Amino acid sequence: MLRTSRYLWRTKRLSRNPLGLRRIHSHNGLTGLLRNDYFSDLLPSKSEKYLNELPCCSIYMGVDPSADSLQLGNLVPLMGLLRCHLLGYEIIAVVSLFFVSSNVYFCEPEIGTGTAMVGDPSGRLTKRTMQSSNQFEVNTKGIENDLKTIFQNYWEQFYPRIKNSEPPQSIRTLQNIDWLGKFSCLEFIDHVALHFRVPELLEKERQVLLSIYVCEQLFNIYNVRLRLESGNGMDLGEFLYPALQAADFLHLYENYNCRVQVGLTVPLLTTQDGTKFGKSSSSSEIGSTKLWLSKSKLLPYSFYQQILNFPDSMVSAKLLRQLTFFTPERIDNLMKVHANSSHSRPVQRSVAQELTLLVHGVDGLQSSELATRIFFPRGQSTDGQTKRTAIDAINEDLNSAERNYLMECLHPSSGLLPVIHAGLPLGQHAVGEWFRQVLLQTTDVHSGSIINLKACMHKGISLNDVVLFKPSNVTSTDGRFTEPDVFADSALIDRISTAIQRRDSATGLSVLKIGKHDHWFLVTRTS
Known part of the structure; x- marks a missing residue:
């Protein structure tokens, strides 16, 4: 009473x-x-x-x-x-x-x-x-x-x-x-x-x-x-x-x-082995990159991609409750969609979109999704015989507004996307050294990771879908990785020159790929 x-x-x-x-x-x-x-x-x-x-x-x-x-x-x-x-x-x-x-x-x-x-x-x-x-x-x-x-x-x-x-x-x-x-x-x-x-x-x-x-x-x-x-x-x-x-x-x-x-009353975010994320232990990583929230330590694009590539074993209603503002109804629907089409990563994509918007804002999300469309194009090329390339996506998929927005996001001050700015090589004799300097810049702009040239070549490198180094199991002490001799190889220089010619003519953009997943835009147009 x-x-x-x-x-x-x-x-x-x-x-x-x-x-x-x-x-x-x-x-x-x-x-x-x-x-x-x-x-x-x-x-x-x-x-x-x-x-x-x-x-x-x-x-x-x-x-x-x-x-x-x-x-x-x-x-x-x-x-x-x-x-x-x-x-x-x-x-x-x-x-x-x-x-x-x-x-x-x-x-x-x-x-x-x-x-x-x-x-x-x-x-x-x-x-x-x-x-x-x-x-x-x-x-x-x-x-x-x-x-x-x-x-x-x-x-x-x-x-x-x-x-x-x-x-x-x-x-x-x-x-x-x-x-x-x-x-x-x-x-x-x-x-x-x-x-x-x-x-x-x-x-x-x-x-x-x-x-x-x-x-x-x-x-x-x-x-x-x-x-x-x-x-x-x-x-x-x-x-x-x-x-x-x-x-x-x-x-x-x-x-x-x-x-x-x-605090501790919140469910912990855990990796596949049950250890918790984001604390002082080394287990707070997905792959090789810690999921930092500051874009000075992890680019918004890399943040988006790391979450998008969460393994299916991490997908759960608990994950959606922990990291999104989704309603219980939407969480249930997403889990049902994931059960029927996990290959399209509906849960990972939704979480990546939600968190990138929260952590990095509208530009962080829009630029990340635009770059993902370019780096991982879907479908066949116009000839119907080969897979579409990143340059195809830039040429065929982007309207003028998207091209302009992409170039804004690639400005050195934006800090949104993985990008390397380099003028074109001055003559055929300079091609090898030019490309070596391009590769060295990947150590500075990619997610705070330290990647040496030998490791890059070991993973495999392509420029505008021209394969420059095939993935190899050869150890880093192998003679063919000796610097700078490898960049003076005439066959490599010819392949680099061919790749440069394939850059997008309207924007001057090239796409550098190292390994299976690491991409950079290469801006070679000075105007």
């Missing part, structure tokens, strides 16, 4: 405030996200009632600046956070200079610059490799730029199509060094550390929950005993890491009315 009266009073009070009424409905939305596996757990357990009775509040996520760019794995909690924003919550991203962000809780996005300087020990049997303060500053700036770009794309491309009538709530990006950096050692001990009991930190069975209430919320912790039993030990800074997290949460609660944090 008391509960009903309280609910009626709140409803009457909020009925005069449309925003408040919308938020009371949004509590069911959070519960719906939990029940539909957008969040894998709720801490403390059996607290859906607490979740449903939350007052108007903000929600945050911590981000760990251990690198100068976010990775694909970071998108999982970030998508959870943005879903909370769609439900009408203010959200905060906190960049932790005292590493907070390897965990995700219901809260506003924060950059954990403060806690990053300590290093989150969660789930690790060894201490994190620490970086200099200057490197942390570089990392923090890079992550802030990533978040700024993602949030802007979310505002422009996603929020209007999903929530087109209600006034939006704010999105903040903070650094926890701004408040943790003000603590002296004695103040930290007096105001924070004394609230933590050593036996609770050591208790193996309580590896998930730490029963210290701060702002009415329980905290996730690491398993201290597991670390100690590994023989690697733990320093005092790592041991006190949960206290820094608690200080973060308390500050956000007191200053931003933050009561929920998104």
Whole structure:
């Protein structure tokens, strides 16, 4: 009876405030996200009632600046956070200079610059490799730029199509060094550390929950005993890491009315062997390229292609829930289409489109899809006898507007597509050295990868579909790979000259291919 009266009073009070009424409905939305596996757990357990009775509040996520760019794995909690924003919550991203962000809780996005300087020990049997303060500053700036770009794309491309009538709530990006950096050692001990009991930190069975209430919320912790039993030990800074997290949460609660944090409660994005993406382990890779979100580390085209080439073993409704804003109905439909025509990659393509738009914006997506049409043309050539080439696609498939747009995307300042700018060789004698210099540029423009010339030749190289080097199992010490003699070979020079003549006459474009999947546009027109 008391509960009903309280609910009626709140409803009457909020009925005069449309925003408040919308938020009371949004509590069911959070519960719906939990029940539909957008969040894998709720801490403390059996607290859906607490979740449903939350007052108007903000929600945050911590981000760990251990690198100068976010990775694909970071998108999982970030998508959870943005879903909370769609439900009408203010959200905060906190960049932790005292590493907070390897965990995700219901809260506003924060950059954990403060806690990053300590290093989150969660789930690790060894201490994190620490970086200099200057490197942390570089990392923090890079992550802030990533978040700024993602949030802007979310505002422009996603929020209007999903929530087109209600006034939006704010999105903040903070650094926890701004408040943790003000603590002296004695103040930290007096105001924070004394609230933590050593036996609770050591208790193996309580590896998930730490029963210290701060702002009415329980905290996730690491398993201290597991670390100690590994023989690697733990320093005092790592041991006190949960206290820094608690200080973060308390500050956000007191200053931003933050009561929920998104983090480990989000399902992990995993590779085929079950290891998680986007963290500090080397297993956070697909193929040979880490899925960085910054276009300075991974071109939008390469980002799109890496996702498009996810193996079928990764395709699941869980993946779609984790990485898209798709409705349950659309997810079900996509999974049915995939079951009947997996060869066309409907799920991978949809995820690639959704994430490239979110991470790199309209130009990132449009340029990636345009380049994909060119690099991987479908059908037969006009003579009906051979497969269509990339040059055929440029000549026959693109209208004038698409050609102009392609050339804009290939400008050196765009950073959208793999492109090499090189003038034409000055005479037949210069062809070999010209091509060697072209190949050297692939080490700079392709996804941050280091590819030496011998490795390129080993994979196989073609220019405008003229094969210059066939794929070979010959070792890199084989004599035919000796530089620079190989580029002085007359037969190779003739093939390169033939390939140059096949470039697109209207745009001056050539297409360089190394191996099966790596492509570059080669711009040779100077005007």
